[in-house]
Structures are given as C-alpha cells and as structure tokens.
Amino acid sequence: MAILLLAAGCGTPTPLLFAELSKEDKNQTEFPVGMTVNYTCRPGYVEQPQMSPTITCLENQTWSEAQEFCKLLQCPPPPNIDKAKHNSQHLDVFPAGIVVNYSCDPGYSLLGEESIICTDSGNWSLPLPQCAGGCGAPPNLSFAELTKESKTKLEFAVGDTVRYSCRPGHLRRPGMPQTLTCLQNHTWSEALEFCKRKQCKYPESPKNGRVVVLTDLLFGSSVNHTCDEGYRMVGQSHRRCEVLGRDVAWTGLPPICQSK
Template sequence: MDCALLLLSLWALAGTVSLQALGSCPERLLGEERRRTCPRPCKTDRDCGNKRQCLCDGQCGLSCVAPGRTCPWPLPPNENSVAHLLSPTHSFSALLEVRCKPGFTLSNGLDATIRRCQGDRQWSGDEPICTEIPSPEPTAVPTCPLPEEVTSTFSILGDATVGTSIRYSCLSGADVVGSRENFCQHNQTWQYPHPICKNVYCQPPPEVDQGYVVAVQKTEYEVGFDIHYLCKKNFLLDGPQRVTCLSNGSWSASPPHCRARCLIPAERSRVMIGGVKRWPFDVTDAMVPHGENVTFYCKHPHKQCSFTAAQTCFDGKLQPPACYLEPTWLQYKLFPHRLVSEIEACEPGDVE
C-alpha cells in the first residue's frame, strides 16, 4: 500500500509540472469522464487565459485548470471509514486516503483507496463504500453418522463427534444386544456395529404353597410388569408382596412363602406373648403367627423360683424350651398358685 501511495503522489505532482513532462497524460476520451464535468481542453497555457493553466486532470486529459481550486474538506463523517489528507492542502492534485475501519472492506477487497482533487473541485473516483466483512462460516465438527433407525430405536447418551463415545439404551425398555458403548473414530466410522433392541419377557411366576398369584394369566410378561402375591387365611406372607419383570428376563425377587401359624405347646401354664402374660386358651385358636416370639416359664432346679426362655414360631413349628415342664392336671386344679408361671421370679444371679 505504501508503494501505491508513493506512485499516486508522484503522479499527482506530475500534474503541476511543465507540459514538456506531461507526455504520460491520457487523452480525453468521450464517455470515460465517469460522470464528471471536465474543464476546457488545452495543449498549452496560452489556450487557457491568465488565471488558468494547462494541466493534466486525470481522465479529462490536458485541461484548463485553476490551480488554487479546492475540493471539499473535511469530508462528512462516515461510521465505517476514516479519511486522511495526504497533501498539505486540499487544492487541485491533492491526495486523500480513505481507509475502512477494522472489520470492514471495500468492494474490491482492499481496506483503503486514494482519491485525487480534480479540476471540477471533486475528489476522483466513486464514493468509496466500506461494508462489513462477513463472519466466516463455523467450521463443521466432524462426526460419525447415526442412521435414523438407530436414533428412532435408542436413547443416545453423548454426541457423535470424532474422538468421543456414546452409550445406547433402548427407548422401548428392551434389552440391548451388542455393545452398549461405541467410539467415533478419526475416519468418521464407528468402532463397533450398532447394537439392536431385543424385546425381553419374563416367564410366568411360580406358584406358592398356601398362596395365590394375583396377575393376568399370560404365557410371558413384558418388562416392567408387576405381579402380586397373597396368602390364604391364617397364613403369613414371608417375602415380597410384589415382584417386577426386569430387563434381563428375570423377576425382581424370588417368590415369597406363606408361613403357617403355630400351636402354643402349653395348656396349664401362662406364657408371655407380645409382652403380655396370657393363658394359651385366651389366645385365638391357641395359636401364634409365623415369626412370633413366645416366652415360657421354667422352674429353677434347686430353688422355688422361675426363669424365662423364649422360642420363635417358624412356619407352623414351635417347640417348648427344654427347661419347660407342663404342669399336671392336679397341679393346675389343686395348686394353681404354685404353677411355674405364677411363682416368684428368680434373682438374676440365680440363673446360670
């Protein structure tokens, strides 16, 4: 740009030298004036009168010009460009630089142009227009292709850009057959073939003794389907009341058990149930549910006192502790206050 300015400056100054040095001044060609008004043509100063000189006026060629004529300065401000006067004055042949502001450019791709003050008191050339340089299109990030049949079947965790991994999960809740994870390679291909979704079913749940399976009867059950278990009267459910079909084709838990009640193995002695001392015949059916603790009273082998021993009902079985002796009918009828459950409790130190 500095070389161009120097050449233009020398050319502009050439317009003020003697006519013998103006052999390079172009001939005036009709239609080449670019909509400007050219002064009267000439060949020597004598053709122009006292106040004008025969000078080179750009595309107007040799013209009668008043050297003192000036062009408009300063120019009106422009938000996209800045004008700088390159000559001491803005008179004929003065040079003006118009430079675009950062981010703007002229239509020819340059960021500056030089204009010359002409004999018609106008700056040469068309009015320069600086336009904003368009932002470059964002660089596309290379990706691996994901066919529609994959995106419509799977939920994809992650993106498909080169150098990253994704994870698949079936939208339908079915099981993923194949690799659940894939890697987008630098050649924009996947490391593994895309998996497929295979519908998984659970087989009918097993029946339970003394219980019921509450579910719609089917030959197979979909993932997420729930079934419920109930026990018959007087049986206690031991285990999950509800199980769910999982995506691996199994149920969420093993089937429960229906546990039977236990008959209290005592008739003529009170026992402790739920923290309450009771006669067995006062308990409904003289039975306790599965898992219930029953505390029996045992007589000290050497002292007239009693101590306790607990047993737990398990699925219809409840054995009295080894220390427990069932009172006889005569003891129960004739000496009820001497029954083992009614005598004084032993001191803590008396019980081994």
C-alpha cells in the first residue's frame, strides 16, 4: 500500500497591518521550508531603510518574525501661516491622509482652500492658504498726514482705524473726525476733507496800484499786483499765500508803483 507523503511547509504568510504580500507571492498556494515571501508597504506607510521586507518559512514550519520594515508615513508639523491658526495643535503625529484646517485671525480673510492634507509623499498639499490683511497703506491726503502712532503701523486689519492731523497751512473742520477705517471689502473708508485751507489776510494794495485776486485768499492761492497808468512796478508782481510759522501769509513784500 503506497503512503502519500505531504511536503513539509508553512501555512498562509503572516498578515501584517503595515504591509501586504507582493503580487507574485499573493498567487502562491504552497510555501515549503526555506521559501521567502516579499511584502510591499501599504498605503500610508514607507519602507524602513536597511530592513528586508521579507519573512521565511522555517524548519519548524512557522514563519520567521516579521520586522516592522514599513513605518507609518507622516508629515512634519503643519506649517504656521501668518495671522492664522490651525485645528491640530493638540496632535503630535500627522499620518498620511490627515486633514488640517486653518482659520484667520479676526480682521483677516482666508485666500485659497482652508484645508491641507498630508500626502503619501510625506508632504503637505499645496498651495498653502493665506490670510490677507485687511487694507493696504492708508491713502496719502493733500490736506492731512498720518499721526506718528499711525505711521508706525505696517498692517491694517478690518476694523482698524488710523488718525490724521492737518498739514501746515490747514485748519481742522469742527465736528469732523480725522480718521479712516479699514472696511470689510479691504478698502479704506472715504476720506472726507476734515481739514480746510487757512486763509491769508486780504493783501494790501500798492499806492498808485491795485491787487488782482486770481482765485481766492486761501493757502496755496496767488494774487497779482498792477500799477496805475503812468507808474511802473518795482518788486514782484506775483505773491502766494504760504505757510509762515504756524500760520499763513503772503510771500515777499508788496511791490512799489513809481512814477515813470
């Protein structure tokens, strides 16, 4: 009577959380002693350098111990974004597939997607979101300039207010605030003319001549002087209302009209 001898070997290779059998070894049905099978890392895991991704069927018909030749793929801590915070400050590990959400500080708006994801390459998805500042530099006004405190500010969130002071030659209009505010649409509120031009005194007319007011007597305006017929002008005919100390006055001296 013939005796059927079964070949010594191992059963199905050990299932691993971090790796799966290679395509070639998945099709194997018999695993004799001495046979080695190969694994590939599962998604979200990466090979450990200098560690062989294999196990071997031993003489005792058991599989050799599977070393942890695939480690969990993870990203570095999420990048910090200016004027923003993310929702994963409590985490120490960031495996592939984890999603991190950002939110901007009050007064700033999110540009781009609010979330990033740790990819299978161990890097965070791009592009990173950004938080846009409320407004750009405050407008330059002909009649007023920023106060020292407001000049030192570099960023302006929605809701921020800057203050102006009247330039030389100008006077504050009563009851009008000297401020601008950064609005929700990231533009500055309308700059009302809260400083008015100071006015020079009516210029004296030269003897035997007269003054010609070209526009008005306000700061920056000009007047001309003319002499009566039979007289000639000595000095400048043109004068301008300019800053003098803390007030305004006409430049130079009035001309003289001399008899020809």
